């Protein structure tokens with residue numbers, strides 16, 4: 001069986017978006033992450049962080065099956081006052097989905 005190469009194929013070439021690159025406005029979710037979730041995290045306010053992560057949990061993109069679970073893990077940690085613990089959900093989701101999201105979905109409404 002021939003395994004199709006996933007590198008440098010025209011089919012997997014990055015989609016072009018009118019947002020997110022240098023000199024462009026932020027993409028919808030990217031802007032929200034920066035203006036809401038980032039500050040909620042650095043505020044050290046567990047309530048704020050839990051609320052923001054709960055919002056993320058309500059917006060799973062198609063095909064990203066762990067999205068809700070990861071977000072809700074973060075909500076639970078934040079609610080327990082464990083901000084550092086909640087931050088592991090940031091990394092988990094970013095490691096798992098950020099690249100794909102940025103390649104395929106980043107102009108979606110948020």
Ligand code: HEC
Nearest residue numbers: 027029030033034037038041067071089090093098101106
């Ligand atoms: C369930 C998934 C998920 C969770 C949880 C999550 N993120 Fe994100 N985050 C993303 C995705 C997807 C992007 C990429 C959006 C884009 O660039 O279009 C992103 C982008 C970002 C960005 C913008 C980075 C840039 O280069 O512009 C910041 C800042 C960010 N996240 C912070 C956080 C923080 C802080 C947390 C945890 C408190 C967190 N995120 C939790 C999915 C998630």
